[in-house]
Amino acid sequence: MTSSTDHRRWTPNPWDIGFGVVTLAASLVALFFWFPHDIKGGFVEINLAGRLEPGDAFFPVLLTTTMVILSVVQLLSVALTRTQQEPDTTIGKLTPANLRFLLLFYSVVLAGLAVMYWLGPLTTALLRGLGIIDQSYRELLDTAPYKYLGYVGGGFVMTAGLITWAEGKVRPRAILTVVIVLFLSLLIFGILLKNIQLPPNADF
DSSP, X not given: OOOTTXXXXXXXXXXXXXXXXXXXXXXXXXXXXXXXXXXOSOSEEEOTTSOEEEOTTHHHHHHHHHHHHHHHHHHHHHHHOOOEEOOOSOTTOOOHHHHHHHHHHHHHHHHHHHHHHHHHHHHHHHHHHTXXXXXXXXXXXXXXXXXXXXXXXXXXXXXXHXXXXXXXXXXXXXXXXHHHHHHHHHIIIIIISTTOOOTTXXXX
């Protein structure tokens, strides 16, 4: 008698392996071959005032190192997790589910970007209309907390929205993780590194 699950097999997902391998290889090539030959500045440099500040290589190296770490985690998770795979008859086809996924994904991302861009100006406009402040957002680009509003608000909407959508529910642990990551990035790029403008402030 043949079991109804005989057509299934326990195997790693080749797409997960391929994504991790390609990302890891591209990141290592960028770190050890592309950046050293193309970026003239260092990771950190001393400015005319004698203070340390991010060099030309700071953000590319930081981002690419993060990609290396994430790709290694991806490959380890694939190696340690055995998933039950069924034959997929939709590979290579564009389905309504694909379109719904893209629509929802871009809706969350665009909503986050909209909050990031407009929260600061709208908040300062409201406070100005109420007579609480008398400056415009452009005049407050380097003033806390106004300069952090868009980054924190938009970043929270985007990351918390995507995580909640992926998990299918709101989990306090996930929300706390988003808040911690936003706080740490704000501490590093908004407070410790004095010469960096968080998004979207450089556009105003």
